[in-house]
Amino acid sequence: MAKVKIEMPDEFISQLAGMGNALDAAIPKALVAGGKVVLDKMVSNLRAVIGSGTKLKSRSTGKLAASLGLSPAKLDRDGNLDVKVGFSEGRGNVSNAMLANVLEYGKHGQPSRPFLKRTKSSSRKPCIEAMQQVLKEELDLP
Amino acid sequence: MSMLEELNTIIESAGLPVETGVFSSTAPDEYVVITPISEHFELFSDNAPGMNIEEARLSLFSKGNYGAKKRQLVRLLLTAGFLVSERRYIGLEEDTGYHHFAIDVAKEYLEEE
Numbered sequence: 001m002a003k004v005k006i007e008m009p010d011e012f013i014s015q016l017a018g019m020g021n022a023l024d025a026a027i028p029k030a031l032v033a034g035g036k037v038v039l040d041k042m043v044s045n046l047r048a049v050i051g052s053g054t055k056l057k058s059r060s061t062g063k064l065a066a067s068l069g070l071s072p073a074k075l076d077r078d079g080n081l082d083v084k085v086g087f088s089e090g091r092g093n094v095s096n097a098m099l100a101n102v103l104e105y106g107k108h109g110q111p112s113r114p115f116l117k118r119t120k121s122s123s124r125k126p127c128i129e130a131m132q133q134v135l136k137e138e139l140d141l142p
Numbered sequence: 143m144s145m146l147e148e149l150n151t152i153i154e155s156a157g158l159p160v161e162t163g164v165f166s167s168t169a170p171d172e173y174v175v176i177t178p179i180s181e182h183f184e185l186f187s188d189n190a191p192g193m194n195i196e197e198a199r200l201s202l203f204s205k206g207n208y209g210a211k212k213r214q215l216v217r218l219l220l221t222a223g224f225l226v227s228e229r230r231y232i233g234l235e236e237d238t239g240y241h242h243f244a245i246d247v248a249k250e251y252l253e254e255e
Contacts, residue, residue, distance in 0.1 A: 101232075105199075105201065105230075105232045105242065105244050106175070106177070106201060107235055107238070107242065108169065108203050108235055108238045108240045108242070109165075109169075109238070111163055111164040111175070111177065112175070112177045112199055112201055112244075113177075114177060114179050114199055117179050117180070117197070117199065117246065118179055118180050121179065121180040121182060121197060122180060122182070
């Protein structure tokens with residue numbers, strides 16, 4: 001039986017290995033850059049909906065918007081790196097996540113103000129572009 | 143036909159009262175509120191946007207079993223060419239007695255000149 005063996009050039013293999021090391025350092029930076037884009041958009045969208053269109057004068061304390069933040073890049077349970085944009089807790093009787101959920105989906109008599117969905121739709125492209133930019137800079141790609 | 147007109151027609155054909163933004167009249171035991179979410183251009187040609195993607199959220203409120211109306215709505219939306227991007231039971235509002243179910247939809251529309 002005919003047999004074909006193809007060997008990769010040593011130079012190319014060493015380039016790939018070198019890029020692998022650089023990638024390990026570049027990926028967390030790219031994720032944080034993308035996360036910052038999403039965070040900025042979410043803060044802006046959240047501030048726009050808090051206290052808007054209320055029947056009574058808004059009693060917003062600013063705690064919800066202030067609790068928004070970005071986690072550092074960490075490995076998840078599947079071994080993949082990710083960052084999280086979300087609310088820190090410790091507000092007291094009512095959780096920030098619950099308040100955000102009521103704002104996002106509304107209730108009977110309280111209109112939905114979908115700041116999360118709007119953030120997802122509008123930040124997708126700029127987030128990808130920011131991550132691509134960081135990867136290009138870190139890996140010296142054209 | 144705009145997305146809001148199309149959604150209104152679909153929801154009314156399912157026998158549900160519907161309003162956009164907020165239900166201003168006295169709420170019946172079962173109703174829908176449409177919340178427009180976003181509009182964005184995705185496809186371009188000759189440096190001009192050719193397609194507008196519109197997104198909206200349908201909030202179904204029901205004091206009874208909402209399952210049949212939910213399934214009917216989703217079926218009608220899919221038949222009309224809508225992308226159903228999320229279906230989520232938000233919960234039972236204990237103070238009002240309404241079950242709340244959210245359906246997020248999106249559809250592409252040709253950009254009119």
